[in-house]
Amino acid sequence: MIQATTFHVGPIPIHGDAILSPMDGFSDWPFRSLCRELGSAMSYTEFVKAEEILKPPKLIADKLRYEDDERPVVIQIYGDDPEVMLAAALRAQELEADIVDINMGCPSKTIANRGAGVGLMRTPLKVARIFKLLSASLEIPLTGKIRLGWDDDCRNYPLIARIVEENGGALIALHGRTKEQGYRGKANWEAIAEVKDAVSIPVIGNGDIKTADDIGRMREYTNCDAVMIGRAAIGNPWIFSRLDREEVNFEQVREMMLKHLERNLAFYGNEIGLVLFRKHAVRYLTPYRLEREFRKELLTRQQPEEFVVLLDQIYNKND
Numbered sequence: 529m530i531q532a533t534t535f536h537v538g539p540i541p542i543h544g545d546a547i548l549s550p551m552d553g554f555s556d557w558p559f560r561s562l563c564r565e566l567g568s569a570m571s572y573t574e575f576v577k578a579e580e581i582l583k584p585p586k587l588i589a590d591k592l593r594y595e596d597d598e599r600p601v602v603i604q605i606y607g608d609d610p611e612v613m614l615a616a617a618l619r620a621q622e623l624e625a626d627i628v629d630i631n632m633g634c635p636s637k638t639i640a641n642r643g644a645g646v647g648l649m650r651t652p653l654k655v656a657r658i659f660k661l662l663s664a665s666l667e668i669p670l671t672g673k674i675r676l677g678w679d680d681d682c683r684n685y686p687l688i689a690r691i692v693e694e695n696g697g698a699l700i701a702l703h704g705r706t707k708e709q710g711y712r713g714k715a716n717w718e719a720i721a722e723v724k725d726a727v728s729i730p731v732i733g734n735g736d737i738k739t740a741d742d743i744g745r746m747r748e749y750t751n752c753d754a755v756m757i758g759r760a761a762i763g764n765p766w767i768f769s770r771l772d773r774e775e776v777n778f779e780q781v782r783e784m785m786l787k788h789l790e791r792n793l794a795f796y797g798n799e800i801g802l803v804l805f806r807k808h809a810v811r812y813l814t815p816y817r818l819e820r821e822f823r824k825e826l827l828t829r830q831q832p833e834e835f836v837v838l839l840d841q842i843y844n845k846n847d
Protein backbone atom coordinates (compact mmCIF):
# COMPACT_ATOMS: atom_id res chain seq x y z
CA MET A 529 0.00 0.00 0.00
CA ILE A 530 1.42 3.41 -0.92
CA GLN A 531 0.95 5.82 1.95
CA ALA A 532 0.48 9.55 1.49
CA THR A 533 3.40 11.80 2.40
CA THR A 534 3.17 12.64 6.10
CA PHE A 535 5.93 15.27 6.22
CA HIS A 536 9.27 16.19 4.63
CA VAL A 537 12.78 16.22 6.04
CA GLY A 538 14.26 18.93 3.84
CA PRO A 539 13.30 17.67 0.38
CA ILE A 540 12.82 14.06 1.48
CA PRO A 541 9.21 12.87 1.71
CA ILE A 542 8.36 10.62 4.65
CA HIS A 543 5.45 8.22 4.33
CA GLY A 544 3.99 7.13 7.65
CA ASP A 545 3.98 8.49 11.17
CA ALA A 546 5.67 5.84 13.32
CA ILE A 547 9.42 5.32 13.29
CA LEU A 548 11.72 2.86 15.02
CA SER A 549 13.91 4.77 17.52
CA PRO A 550 17.65 4.58 17.14
CA MET A 551 18.69 2.07 19.81
CA ASP A 552 22.25 1.03 20.40
CA GLY A 553 22.43 -2.77 20.37
CA PHE A 554 18.95 -3.10 18.83
CA SER A 555 18.32 -0.98 15.75
CA ASP A 556 20.76 -2.88 13.56
CA TRP A 557 19.96 -3.89 9.97
CA PRO A 558 18.15 -7.15 10.85
CA PHE A 559 15.71 -5.48 13.26
CA ARG A 560 15.45 -2.17 11.40
CA SER A 561 14.60 -3.84 8.13
CA LEU A 562 11.85 -5.94 9.73
CA CYS A 563 10.34 -2.86 11.38
CA ARG A 564 10.59 -0.94 8.11
CA GLU A 565 8.74 -3.72 6.28
CA LEU A 566 6.02 -3.62 8.92
CA GLY A 567 5.53 0.12 8.52
CA SER A 568 8.28 2.06 10.31
CA ALA A 569 8.54 5.16 8.12
CA MET A 570 12.32 5.57 8.04
CA SER A 571 15.47 3.87 9.31
CA TYR A 572 17.76 5.36 11.97
CA THR A 573 21.04 3.55 12.56
CA GLU A 574 22.35 2.95 16.06
CA PHE A 575 24.45 5.92 17.10
CA VAL A 576 28.11 5.97 16.06
CA LYS A 577 30.87 8.01 17.67
CA ALA A 578 32.05 10.73 15.30
CA GLU A 579 35.70 9.67 15.59
CA GLU A 580 34.81 6.06 14.90
CA ILE A 581 32.89 6.62 11.69
CA LEU A 582 36.13 7.92 10.23
CA LYS A 583 38.06 4.71 10.96
CA PRO A 584 35.46 2.13 11.80
CA PRO A 585 36.45 -1.15 13.43
CA LYS A 586 34.35 -4.14 12.23
CA LEU A 587 31.51 -3.82 14.77
CA ILE A 588 31.13 -0.10 14.06
CA ALA A 589 31.22 -0.73 10.31
CA ASP A 590 28.27 -3.10 10.84
CA LYS A 591 26.30 -0.28 12.45
CA LEU A 592 26.67 1.74 9.27
CA ARG A 593 25.48 -0.94 6.88
CA TYR A 594 22.02 -0.64 5.43
CA GLU A 595 20.04 -1.77 2.41
CA ASP A 596 18.53 0.49 -0.21
CA ASP A 597 14.98 -0.64 0.51
CA GLU A 598 15.27 0.83 4.02
CA ARG A 599 15.53 4.36 2.67
CA PRO A 600 15.23 7.04 3.90
CA VAL A 601 18.24 6.04 6.02
CA VAL A 602 19.45 8.30 8.83
CA ILE A 603 22.99 7.83 10.14
CA GLN A 604 23.13 9.08 13.72
CA ILE A 605 26.44 10.37 15.10
CA TYR A 606 27.53 11.67 18.48
CA GLY A 607 30.42 13.81 19.59
CA ASP A 608 31.14 17.37 20.67
CA ASP A 609 33.99 18.68 18.55
CA PRO A 610 32.53 20.66 15.62
CA GLU A 611 35.38 19.85 13.22
CA VAL A 612 35.28 16.13 13.98
CA MET A 613 31.49 16.17 13.73
CA LEU A 614 31.82 17.82 10.34
CA ALA A 615 34.24 15.18 9.08
CA ALA A 616 31.95 12.44 10.43
CA ALA A 617 28.85 13.96 8.83
CA LEU A 618 30.65 14.24 5.49
CA ARG A 619 31.64 10.59 5.81
CA ALA A 620 27.98 9.68 6.47
CA GLN A 621 27.08 11.58 3.31
CA GLU A 622 29.77 9.67 1.40
CA LEU A 623 28.21 6.45 2.67
CA GLU A 624 25.07 7.70 0.89
CA ALA A 625 22.91 8.20 3.96
CA ASP A 626 19.82 10.26 3.18
CA ILE A 627 20.01 12.25 6.42
CA VAL A 628 22.55 12.85 9.22
CA ASP A 629 21.26 13.07 12.78
CA ILE A 630 23.08 14.48 15.80
CA ASN A 631 22.47 12.60 19.04
CA MET A 632 21.80 15.04 21.88
CA GLY A 633 19.98 12.58 24.10
CA CYS A 634 22.34 9.84 25.23
CA PRO A 635 22.51 9.93 29.06
CA SER A 636 25.36 7.45 29.48
CA LYS A 637 28.00 8.91 31.82
CA THR A 638 30.92 8.14 29.53
CA ILE A 639 29.26 10.13 26.74
CA ALA A 640 27.15 12.82 28.45
CA ASN A 641 29.77 13.82 31.04
CA ARG A 642 32.21 14.48 28.23
CA GLY A 643 29.87 16.92 26.57
CA ALA A 644 28.40 14.66 23.87
CA GLY A 645 24.93 13.07 23.72
CA VAL A 646 22.67 15.00 26.11
CA GLY A 647 25.84 16.71 27.42
CA LEU A 648 25.81 18.77 24.22
CA MET A 649 22.55 20.41 25.34
CA ARG A 650 24.55 22.05 28.16
CA THR A 651 26.57 24.00 25.62
CA PRO A 652 23.98 25.72 23.42
CA LEU A 653 26.60 27.80 21.61
CA LYS A 654 28.35 24.63 20.55
CA VAL A 655 25.05 23.18 19.31
CA ALA A 656 24.66 26.33 17.21
CA ARG A 657 28.23 26.02 15.87
CA ILE A 658 27.82 22.37 14.99
CA PHE A 659 24.48 22.83 13.23
CA LYS A 660 25.64 25.93 11.35
CA LEU A 661 28.89 24.34 10.19
CA LEU A 662 27.40 20.99 9.23
CA SER A 663 24.26 22.27 7.55
CA ALA A 664 26.32 24.68 5.43
CA SER A 665 28.65 21.88 4.32
CA LEU A 666 26.27 18.96 3.76
CA GLU A 667 24.17 18.35 0.68
CA ILE A 668 21.78 16.16 2.68
CA PRO A 669 19.50 17.24 5.55
CA LEU A 670 20.81 17.50 9.11
CA THR A 671 18.54 16.71 12.07
CA GLY A 672 18.80 16.50 15.86
CA LYS A 673 17.42 14.22 18.57
CA ILE A 674 17.19 15.88 21.97
CA ARG A 675 15.82 15.37 25.49
CA LEU A 676 14.10 17.87 27.80
CA GLY A 677 17.52 18.81 29.15
CA TRP A 678 19.99 17.72 31.82
CA ASP A 679 17.71 17.81 34.88
CA ASP A 680 14.70 19.67 36.25
CA ASP A 681 16.85 22.77 36.82
CA CYS A 682 18.01 22.80 33.23
CA ARG A 683 15.15 21.89 30.92
CA ASN A 684 16.39 23.93 27.98
CA TYR A 685 14.66 22.03 25.16
CA PRO A 686 12.85 25.13 23.81
CA LEU A 687 16.19 26.93 23.39
CA ILE A 688 17.95 23.95 21.81
CA ALA A 689 15.02 23.30 19.45
CA ARG A 690 15.14 26.90 18.25
CA ILE A 691 18.92 26.76 17.84
CA VAL A 692 18.60 23.60 15.73
CA GLU A 693 16.01 25.25 13.52
CA GLU A 694 17.83 28.58 13.20
CA ASN A 695 21.08 26.89 12.26
CA GLY A 696 19.86 24.77 9.41
CA GLY A 697 18.38 21.71 11.15
CA ALA A 698 15.60 20.05 9.15
CA LEU A 699 13.84 18.12 11.95
CA ILE A 700 13.81 17.72 15.71
CA ALA A 701 13.04 14.53 17.58
CA LEU A 702 12.25 15.11 21.25
CA HIS A 703 12.39 12.40 23.92
CA GLY A 704 10.23 13.85 26.70
CA ARG A 705 12.56 13.03 29.60
CA THR A 706 15.61 14.69 31.17
CA LYS A 707 19.03 13.09 31.41
CA GLU A 708 18.43 12.68 35.14
CA GLN A 709 15.26 10.69 34.47
CA GLY A 710 17.09 8.33 32.14
CA TYR A 711 14.38 6.02 30.88
CA ARG A 712 12.21 6.22 34.00
CA GLY A 713 9.17 8.28 34.92
CA LYS A 714 6.53 9.59 32.63
CA ALA A 715 7.53 11.20 29.34
CA ASN A 716 6.36 14.80 29.09
CA TRP A 717 4.12 15.09 26.04
CA GLU A 718 3.30 18.75 26.81
CA ALA A 719 6.92 19.60 26.04
CA ILE A 720 6.57 17.90 22.67
CA ALA A 721 3.45 19.99 21.95
CA GLU A 722 5.33 23.10 23.03
CA VAL A 723 8.23 22.43 20.65
CA LYS A 724 5.84 21.62 17.80
CA ASP A 725 4.22 24.97 18.40
CA ALA A 726 7.50 26.84 18.56
CA VAL A 727 9.28 25.65 15.42
CA SER A 728 8.24 25.25 11.84
CA ILE A 729 10.43 22.25 10.98
CA PRO A 730 8.88 18.80 11.58
CA VAL A 731 8.88 17.40 15.11
CA ILE A 732 8.98 13.75 16.08
CA GLY A 733 7.63 12.96 19.55
CA ASN A 734 9.20 10.21 21.60
CA GLY A 735 8.61 8.55 24.95
CA ASP A 736 5.93 6.30 26.42
CA ILE A 737 4.49 4.92 23.21
CA LYS A 738 3.55 1.49 24.50
CA THR A 739 0.56 0.48 22.43
CA ALA A 740 -0.62 0.99 18.87
CA ASP A 741 -3.29 3.39 20.16
CA ASP A 742 -0.63 5.54 21.81
CA ILE A 743 0.64 6.52 18.35
CA GLY A 744 -2.57 8.38 17.51
CA ARG A 745 -2.90 9.63 21.10
CA MET A 746 0.54 11.28 21.05
CA ARG A 747 -0.03 12.76 17.63
CA GLU A 748 -3.35 14.20 18.69
CA TYR A 749 -2.09 15.50 22.03
CA THR A 750 1.07 17.12 20.68
CA ASN A 751 0.31 17.69 17.00
CA CYS A 752 3.74 16.15 16.27
CA ASP A 753 4.43 14.98 12.73
CA ALA A 754 5.40 11.46 13.73
CA VAL A 755 6.26 9.40 16.77
CA MET A 756 9.36 7.37 17.55
CA ILE A 757 8.99 4.01 19.23
CA GLY A 758 11.86 2.47 21.12
CA ARG A 759 11.45 -0.14 23.82
CA ALA A 760 7.88 -1.09 22.93
CA ALA A 761 9.01 -2.21 19.48
CA ILE A 762 11.46 -4.76 20.89
CA GLY A 763 9.51 -8.02 20.82
CA ASN A 764 6.67 -6.23 19.05
CA PRO A 765 7.76 -4.91 15.63
CA TRP A 766 4.09 -5.36 14.64
CA ILE A 767 3.37 -2.11 16.48
CA PHE A 768 4.37 -0.43 13.19
CA SER A 769 1.41 -2.24 11.60
CA ARG A 770 -0.74 -0.94 14.48
CA LEU A 771 -0.92 -4.30 16.24
CA ASP A 772 -0.42 -4.90 19.95
CA ARG A 773 1.21 -8.12 21.08
CA GLU A 774 -2.12 -9.66 22.19
CA GLU A 775 -3.25 -9.37 18.57
CA VAL A 776 -0.35 -11.42 17.22
CA ASN A 777 -0.62 -15.22 17.31
CA PHE A 778 2.14 -17.69 17.99
CA GLU A 779 2.44 -18.70 14.34
CA GLN A 780 3.22 -15.07 13.45
CA VAL A 781 5.67 -14.82 16.35
CA ARG A 782 7.44 -18.00 15.28
CA GLU A 783 7.66 -16.83 11.67
CA MET A 784 9.03 -13.46 12.73
CA MET A 785 11.59 -15.01 15.06
CA LEU A 786 12.83 -17.30 12.29
CA LYS A 787 13.04 -14.42 9.83
CA HIS A 788 14.82 -12.22 12.38
CA LEU A 789 17.24 -15.01 13.29
CA GLU A 790 17.95 -15.70 9.63
CA ARG A 791 18.77 -12.03 9.02
CA ASN A 792 21.00 -11.95 12.11
CA LEU A 793 22.92 -14.99 10.92
CA ALA A 794 23.30 -13.58 7.41
CA PHE A 795 24.41 -10.21 8.76
CA TYR A 796 26.75 -11.17 11.61
CA GLY A 797 27.63 -14.79 10.83
CA ASN A 798 26.32 -17.82 12.73
CA GLU A 799 28.04 -17.40 16.06
CA ILE A 800 27.59 -13.69 16.78
CA GLY A 801 24.27 -13.65 14.91
CA LEU A 802 22.73 -16.13 17.34
CA VAL A 803 24.22 -14.49 20.44
CA LEU A 804 22.91 -11.06 19.39
CA PHE A 805 19.51 -12.55 18.61
CA ARG A 806 18.99 -13.82 22.17
CA LYS A 807 17.99 -10.48 23.64
CA HIS A 808 15.30 -10.18 20.97
CA ALA A 809 14.21 -13.81 21.53
CA VAL A 810 13.60 -13.08 25.23
CA ARG A 811 11.32 -10.21 24.29
CA TYR A 812 9.44 -12.14 21.58
CA LEU A 813 8.79 -14.90 24.10
CA THR A 814 7.91 -12.73 27.13
CA PRO A 815 4.14 -13.29 26.84
CA TYR A 816 4.59 -17.08 26.95
CA ARG A 817 5.41 -18.17 30.43
CA LEU A 818 8.25 -20.54 29.74
CA GLU A 819 9.60 -22.80 32.45
CA ARG A 820 12.86 -21.44 33.79
CA GLU A 821 14.93 -24.44 32.71
CA PHE A 822 13.47 -24.45 29.21
CA ARG A 823 14.06 -20.73 28.82
CA LYS A 824 17.64 -21.12 29.99
CA GLU A 825 18.18 -23.90 27.50
CA LEU A 826 16.70 -21.85 24.67
CA LEU A 827 18.92 -18.92 25.47
CA THR A 828 22.13 -20.84 25.79
CA ARG A 829 21.97 -22.93 22.61
CA GLN A 830 25.13 -22.50 20.60
CA GLN A 831 23.79 -23.66 17.23
CA PRO A 832 20.96 -21.97 15.32
CA GLU A 833 19.50 -25.40 14.38
CA GLU A 834 19.15 -26.36 18.07
CA PHE A 835 17.46 -23.06 18.76
CA VAL A 836 14.93 -23.72 16.01
CA VAL A 837 14.14 -27.21 17.37
CA LEU A 838 13.42 -25.75 20.82
CA LEU A 839 11.30 -23.00 19.32
CA ASP A 840 9.25 -25.68 17.54
CA GLN A 841 8.67 -27.39 20.88
CA ILE A 842 7.18 -24.18 22.31
CA TYR A 843 5.13 -23.80 19.17
CA ASN A 844 3.72 -27.33 19.46
CA LYS A 845 2.80 -26.65 23.10
CA ASN A 846 1.05 -23.38 22.29
CA ASP A 847 -0.57 -24.48 19.04
Ligand SMILES: Cc1cc2nc3c(=O)[nH]c(=O)nc-3n(C[C@H](O)[C@H](O)[C@H](O)COP(=O)(O)O)c2cc1C
Pocket residue numbers: 549550551552553554573574575604631633634673703711734735736737756757758759760
Ligand atom coordinates in the same frame (compact mmCIF):
# COMPACT_ATOMS: atom_id res chain seq x y z
C1 LIG B 1 18.82 0.03 24.65
C2 LIG B 1 18.61 1.44 24.17
C3 LIG B 1 19.53 2.00 23.32
C4 LIG B 1 19.35 3.32 22.86
N1 LIG B 1 20.25 3.83 21.96
C5 LIG B 1 20.01 5.06 21.40
C6 LIG B 1 20.82 5.57 20.35
O1 LIG B 1 21.76 4.92 19.86
N2 LIG B 1 20.51 6.80 19.86
C7 LIG B 1 19.46 7.55 20.35
O2 LIG B 1 19.22 8.66 19.88
N3 LIG B 1 18.68 7.08 21.34
C8 LIG B 1 18.91 5.86 21.86
N4 LIG B 1 18.07 5.37 22.81
C9 LIG B 1 16.89 6.16 23.21
C10 LIG B 1 15.66 5.81 22.34
O3 LIG B 1 15.88 6.17 20.99
C11 LIG B 1 14.41 6.52 22.85
O4 LIG B 1 14.64 7.90 22.80
C12 LIG B 1 14.04 6.14 24.27
O5 LIG B 1 14.13 4.74 24.46
C13 LIG B 1 12.62 6.59 24.62
O6 LIG B 1 11.68 5.99 23.78
P1 LIG B 1 10.76 4.74 24.28
O7 LIG B 1 10.04 5.21 25.53
O8 LIG B 1 9.82 4.49 23.14
O9 LIG B 1 11.69 3.60 24.57
C14 LIG B 1 18.25 4.08 23.31
C15 LIG B 1 17.34 3.50 24.18
C16 LIG B 1 17.49 2.20 24.62
C17 LIG B 1 16.47 1.61 25.55
